[in-house]
Amino acid sequence: MAAKAGWCTPMLHASSIEESIKFYERLGFEVIDTDRCTPLGWARIHHEGGAIMFLRAEHEIDPKALFGVMLIMYTADLKALREQLVAAGVKVSEVRYPPWMPSGNIGLRDPDGYLIEVNHWGEKEHAEWLAGIGRSPEVKG
Numbered sequence: 001m002a003a004k005a006g007w008c009t010p011m012l013h014a015s016s017i018e019e020s021i022k023f024y025e026r027l028g029f030e031v032i033d034t035d036r037c038t039p040l041g042w043a044r045i046h047h048e049g050g051a052i053m054f055l056r057a058e059h060e061i062d063p064k065a066l067f068g069v070m071l072i073m074y075t076a077d078l079k080a081l082r083e084q085l086v087a088a089g090v091k092v093s094e095v096r097y098p099p100w101m102p103s104g105n106i107g108l109r110d111p112d113g114y115l116i117e118v119n120h121w122g123e124k125e126h127a128e129w130l131a132g133i134g135r136s137p138e139v140k141g
Contacts, residue, residue, distance in 0.1 A: 014057060
């Protein structure tokens with residue numbers, strides 16, 4: 001068996017890790033661990049679908065240079081998530097319906113300008129995706 005890499009965790013430079021944590025908690029992430037410094041030098045947050053690690057930026061972050069990083073997330077209730085974000089004061093797009101995600105998506109930026117797209121992904125979308133790759137849904141208990 002060939003060797004392979006695993007446990008991939010995107011690492012983002014952050015101007016304020018504390019502000020980034022507050023932002024990503026609104027999307028359902030939880031803090032796993034930090035360096036326990038003040039201010040934080042690094043922190044790792046987790047969501048059932050993956051993790052993100054922040055590293056305190058030693059320089060000013062240029063949002064124009066961030067187009068190479070885009071975080072894609074999924075939710076079963078896009079409209080409710082959007083309403084929560086708006087109520088929390090987060091600037092978020094209207095729900096869009098692009099051809100590649102006809103069930104809808106929203107766009108927003110984190111405190112450092114990283115682009116986040118959240119797509120609606122319910123049972124219907126999952127079943128269609130499984131059918132498209134030739135797999136059937138797992139039978140539950």
